[in-house]
Amino acid sequence: MNKSPDQAYWRSLEELGDKPEFRQFLEGEFPAEAAVPTDAVSRRRFLQLMGASVAMAGVVGCRWPEEKIVPFTSRPEGVDPGIPRGFATAMELAGEMRPLVVTSYDGRPIKVEGNADHPLSLGATDHFAQALVLELFDPDRSRHAVERHGGTEHKRSWNDFETYAAEHFGALRASGGTGLAFLVERSSSPTRAAMQDRVREVFPQAGWFEWEPLTRDNERSGAAQAFGHAVATNYRLGEAKVVACFDADLFQDHPTALRNAREYTAARRVEDGRMNRLYVVEAGYSITGGMADHRFPTASSAIGTTLLQLAAELTTKQGLDLPGDFGGMKEALGHAGHAPAWIPALARDLMHHRGASVIAVGSRQPDWVHTLAHLLNRALGNTGRTVVHVDLSDRNRPHHAAAMGFLADSVGRGSVNTLVVLGGNPVFDGPADTDMAGLFAKIEHTIHLSDFVNETSKACAWHLPRAHTLESWSDVRDAEGRYSVVQPLIRPLYEGRTPIELLALLLEGSPAAGHVLVRSTADGMLPVLDRETAWLKLLQSGVLTGSESVEVVPTLEGRGIVAGVRRGAAAHAPELGENNLEIIFQRDPSLYDGRFANNGWLQELPDFMTKLTWDNAAILGYATAEALGVKHGDLLTLDVGGRTLEMAAFVQPGQAPWTCVVQLGHGRTAAGRVGDGTGFDTYTLRTAATLDFSDGLKIGRTGRSYPLSTTQDHFAIDATGRNEREQRSHTLILEGTYEEYKQDPNFVEHRHHLPPLRSLWEERTYEGHAWGMTIDLNSCNGCNACVVACQAENNIPVVGKDQVGRGREMSWIRLDRYFQGEPDEAKVAQQPVACVHCEMAPCEQVCPVGATMHSAEGLNEMAYNRCVGTRYCANNCPYKVRRFNFFNFNKDIPDVQQMVYNPEVTIRARGVMEKCTYCVQRIESVKIEAKNEGREVRDGEIKTACQQTCPTDAIVFGDLNDETSKVAELTANERSYHMLAELNIKPRTSYLARLRNPNPELAESSDGHPAH
């Protein structure tokens, strides 16, 4: 126990702490063994541990200078047991930060939300952030250091490592770091950047290499080519009327994705008199593609050419002036070739909206496509308005692929004998043409800091346990330079330390506390006067105001641009066909680069488009699959340049011909009990030169098939079903065009004909609150954040691949996805569906024991204890939102993982039905608070978990009886309708019809599906 400066205040506790038995209790706090599933930890012991963590939380966070333990009986001031508290922090994925507020319940972080004070979040998060708490309590996390000699491994402690490091790194310090190399993840942490500078001082001979499998380096080199140096490109989609995405997934795969999604949907809220138009050119579906008004499936290799054609159309036919003299540009554009019919229409649309349009290119596209986009954005007057640039703090670092090459060369030359790997998993996700394991084997001293004993750890001499983000002190900068501090929510459950703590140890020879390191960085940014208050304020709000970078308008480098574009134009897109397909590497929408493979929530999260869980697959279009004779679920042999992989086929609408999308991150071998052996390791096909996509893919059939577990379309559908599904989807997801809406704002009412709806009995009336919800289909992009948020909030179990395959997934909210039109040019519609809380609920009428009943506020409530499990309610539910516990899905959950449960929500037993409750626990807690304060519940005060995390504010919850509430206003909106209203069951959730805004020029030709 640390002695702290304000001892006097805690004196009595300190005395208590000095007693040997209490010390023993302290040392045993969260021992590694406490969570081993086979270890019989008594409930009593567990409660002791819990009590300790509660007390620590009481002292504001738990890795603060005043780290102390107080017994639960003497309550620290300002802490009420059982009252959850939120702490601002942040997480990083490949250097891209997500601002968070984490709810801590008696010292246990149980729920992650977005930081409402942070402009990139405004309260929203993505599904990765939502799943963070499950990762924290993952029983497979590394619990101690491991040293490997030959084939044997030895359990080690940090003390052992410190002894080793003192000797080994002492020598290295003396030699200036000769033979030392660092292989690090990308991080935006200023503290780490400072440590990197310190590494240069202490180990001038050492190498510093950065690797990220999902790199955005193309964007950098594209910008460098256009402007002479790399800058970050961000968007102001709120200002844009026309957005054209070329392989760019702005709503999910971008450092400011959440804000992009929010601003984009806000800019098409017709009630505010706003509407924009989105064009997406991409090979396989992205979230952004699903939202598009016009989507043009195009092979990745042809997207550059398409942009070239657009540029040619704009400059030669539409009279767009290039900003400056670009000698040779004309000729380069002359090579663009014949443009498809939609290019002139898009070009005209862009010309009409100069200064209010965006041309965005995705990170997968080669540099020259980015360069060209920068040029066009500048020419269209978008730069500085809808497209903004900020400087990159790490703009001079080598590209990730290059860095890996340098490292391999150094190792090959034998000039590396000590390699420190900070995080990451390069052995798994490194380029396939570098034998990473072999590389590691050549190095004498390899040290890997990682929160799991992963593939890389197993290839290293030393594995060191890493503190989880929620246990860490660190700091980050967002995509616009804003500074945030990562503060711990809980003391490390195991012996984890952070990368900066390890670096400090290696550099200085003695361990340093993370908070000291972060504080010294932060102090440099905080005002000298009243620094302490500013620091506390920074921790409280989670963001340092005024720390954002200044927007820059870099000057165009004419020569670089012309050279780049000419190079691109000269390299013709390959001729794709049956024997030369294109393979496109994509991050896994659920597992990211594979790091979340052991996270059950994410493994079971249905892919936003394929609805596939627990696997990845080779995604092919209908026509392509037919030409290849491939059926859905067939096991294929993928062959790219001699590298082969067996992988299951997934036939998907909307996929560009002769392209095959494969997602990265599955097929782990050392992920843990959840992630091992799911899917296929597609990194084995991905070389340093083909990180993004490549032609030359040959697909062969093995004649075998592979079971794929999807949450929708569980089986190959027959023609009868397919027709009906498509027809019916138009009545479930009401859609209109913006034109229709302008002519008749009540078009929904006119389209949604209902029989006279009369009840057989007197209907109940609701006085007081009448909870209801609206879901705006015009805003929802199907990003899945709500699904994981609901799972985290409501203790929804993970059931596994087999059970999903049997149609027994438990999610309370799901995203229904329907394809409409011809398979390969399908339109897609997404619809979140949870219990709609019917006033005349069919489920209630059939339950023989009255286990599901209506509350006075109109909630359709489940009394789990009363449920017998006849499943009659689920049969009679037309929305099929009821979920049955076919087994005890909460059995055998390791103790440590049980800490993730929300104590406000019952764990459901085997044999009972469950479903969305409108987050009744949140309703009640707000009501109690309001009652204590002697006031009414304010509109917007109650936020359901799905609503809170939704980046586009598609979900609104509130009191329908309160005429001034947002939800009442939206329910009265002319776009509002009730799904299956003809059944007269009076759902409380209403949907707002989706509006598409097709280009009138294209409405007939490429978007010619009847608008009914």
Next chain:
Amino acid sequence: MGILLTKEIDNTVHDPTRPHELITGGQTFTSVTDHICGIVERPGAPKAWWISIGITASLAAVMFAMIAYLIFTGVGVWGLNNPVGWGWAIVNFVFWVGIGHAGTLISAILFLLRQKWRTSINRFAEAMTIFAVICAGIFPGIHVGRVWVVWWLFPLPNYQAMWPNFRSPLLWDVFAVGTYATVSLLFWYTGMVPDLATLRDRATSKVRKIAYGFFALGWRGSNRHWHRYEKAYLLLAGLATPLVLSVHSVVSFDFATAQVPGWHTTIFPPYFVAGAIFSGFAMVMTCLIPARRVFNLQNFITLYHLETMAKIILATGTMVGYAYATEFFIAWYGGNPAEQFAFVNRAFGPYAWAYWTMVSCNVISPQFFWFKKIRTNPWSLLVITIFVNIGMWFERFVITVTSLSRDFLPSSWGYYQPTIVDILTFVGSFGLFFTLVLLFVRFLPMIAMAEVKTVMPQQHWENKTARPVGDYHGTNPE
């Protein structure tokens, strides 16, 4: 013992100048008693009986093992999924309840309608009813998620004053099936009392004397006994008659009152009742045809009996076919797209194989009964009634599973496949049923002797040629 038949006697043609011969072979009261009691009294069961019961009891044991596994593990051991919350368990329940219909119909309605031919088959059919209801009763009990609280479905007084939901058809089921089982059991037992007394009187061992004596309730065949007995029997018949119609109507409400397309239809109560009688008679025939052969009951269960039952099967089978057609017509005529799709999907969707199996077995196969040759040939009768049984099981499967698998939201459509546990439980229920049947034929009189004697020519004073011989108790005064 009666005369052993080597050839079937054709009593299907009714000569109006003579009373219709329902019992053939010139039986006397004594020969009836001897023959029927002889089956039960034979010392040591035949080897075939032991082999049969060995098989059926093993199957029943498999079922109980499956049930134990289910209760210890969870309903997930079955093939159920999210759209299809009810699978084989409910299909089997409805199937067995349907089988149970023939008995009460024969006992009650045909009794009230003075259909004399019923006397030869009513005991067997009633026994079958009880056994079928036992099999049926197992499924709703075990299909719930938490078997240990299934008693919450009963309106038992409790300290929380919690009542079941009387609006739920499942609760109506509890009452309907419970009442039906009780009344059927009473009816069966009441009708058996005089015969049990006969067995008691003929018994040679003490155990049999006590056992049959206990259940014979001190029956002495006095006039007062007969008087009370017949009153009670008539009252029970009156009580059971509405139950024949109500129980399957209520079972059909499970579906009809739900709003699942394909379930929500007013035709279900009559359609289910017709189907139940159809399947019940088919099962009676399936069991009786081998039994009359094995136990030489051709003089008691004559071709006329078989033919009459075949006619009922033909009639009810045609009704069922009409109901299928009406469903389609109404789906089209009603103009409800969800309903329309439910029926198109039945016939042409992924479960089309089940639908056409059902139609072939239930609608087409009984049509062969238009031909007298077919309906008077025990072999063809056996084959067709087995088909009817299969068809009726599939009818319940089609109704339950196809409707659920594709209801309102296509996003949630699914496909149901049974697991091995589903299959073994169902097969095991046949094991239980036939085990009970085998025990019945071994220990109880399978033909109502007392009743059969009332339809024999000797009973009727106007019939001068046949003088009464023998009495009800098997002692021959001559």
